[in-house]
Amino acid sequence: MWFKNLQIYRISEGYDLNLATLSDALAEQAFTPCSQQEMTKSGWVSPLGKHATELAHVAQNAALITLRKEEKVIPAAVLRDMVEDKAQQIEAAEERRVYRKEKEQMKEEILFECLPRALRKSRRTHALIDLELGLIIVDASSPARAEELITLLRQTLGSLPLSLMQYEYSPAVQMTEWVAGNNLPDVWALEHECELRESGEDGAIIKCKRHDLACEEIQQHLQAGKQVVQLALNWQQQLTFLLTHEGHIKRLGFGDELKQEAQDSGGDQLALLDSEFALMTLTLRRFLPDLAQALGGHKAEAV
Template sequence: MWFKNFIFYRFTGPFEFNETQLEEALQEHTYSPCGSQELSRYGWVTPAKELQDTLCHSVHGFHVVAAQKEEKILPPAVVKQIVDEKVELIEDEQARKVYRKERDQIKDEVIIDLLPRAFSRFQRTMALIAPQQGWIIVDASSHKRAEELLTHLRGSVGSLPVALPEVKQSPSAVMTSWLESGQGMPNGLTILDECELRDNLVESGVIRIKGQDLTDDEFTAHLEAGKRVVKLAVEWEEQLRFVLQEDLAIKRLKMTEQMQEKRDQDSQEDQLAQFDADIAMIGLELTRLIPVILEAFGGLTDE
């Protein structure tokens, strides 16, 4: 297993659940399939099939949990078509106008009728809890998806004192200065050949650059014109490659070939043993990386 993206939160208070206590808390909020009249369901599932019904798995002080979301798929175009047909029939048969309130009621009835026949879409989200280091790391590409997991975790354990980290310097301004001056990069971080620029004056003014030398004149002309960096591809210590965003979210996280080769050399035949090894590797690497990212932008505001 490997995280593809991640959003990290820091503990603002102690997290006092051990593996057994966390398992018991999660068991009260497990996933179960949608009922015939339900649009969605959300609940905890096992982080790996080898764990069977276990919901919390701990390795070297890291707790791994997984949540599953089920959503019924009702194409808006289909719902609208059926509602339009019913409205037209009423207006023709009863020679009267169907107004918004009645139309909304008809729409609700149509949805209730379609739900038992709707297909389901499933979305699984993993999270790594690192209480000793003070972080929760969610494998999510959007804050909405990450917050869904945290909200469910908060409801399961009763209290979850976490917050998005706030840094002293603007990540966008700092990343822009890295490219303008070629200086100030933290030790271990190397700029790659991809970034996204945004115009401060024009909201839709976005330039995406990939596979280009970010130090050549054509690129620096965009910076001189006042555009700022909002996403930047970097490599860290020849171990990880990722896109760093101005909101500190990490996208497209990948191992370098060097790190992948080491993982392959240390691979385990037993699937659960390999899962444990991956958790340990992810936990150790990401909890080393996060302080580097924060320090690059001046550190946390309350430090």
């Protein structure tokens, strides 16, 4: 249940998202497996897995939803070999050369034949819809994966005006200041990891792990003009995370005390998941405003 990555979207002011009817809306796009001839399929499943049937877990003016995506796996190398084998058979039997256009047609035919027998893999992507903060937070390591969920959510709801979270200050500039020893908020602490980069596409990149960021070596790199583009931070001894220059959160870790508090809630697995969801939501409601303040506040939406 604990999110590991945060891709953050702001819900446009004035948009009314009704959590009471969200589960019913999601049911219109509920997940069903790929048919024999489908390569991929996406849909909504219960965020609490087998422990519940509702497609949206709603509490505290927030909702947890889950996208499931299923794909059939046909390795490109295997498909290429099958095409070459068939082309060689035709060339030997008909004494002619098989060219690229015909091979492309063979590829489509072989792919169609293989789909019913292809292995399947699936993945789940979770999102927190928090109406108190006016945010949708997707637990995804990349913007592309987050957009898969957001795209289907827009299709499901009919409309959903969102914008990726942006801040008034450049995260790279702020992180560079913090590593240089300036303006780090009181409730934050540097961990021992960062990535430094020179300007320009071909600029040098230095990755530091388990390293004292206040040491002279790091400070010399900053004085030479390198910027911090990723930085490991600690917030109130409750969260550890990696902040990127785009403002995304990676490798989010919730503290042991929070996890123990969830465990102490007792009850069955469903009660544990509900407790984790509540504690995660309340923690993010304190952390994300602090993050925004440290980065100069939310950038105003273009009018």
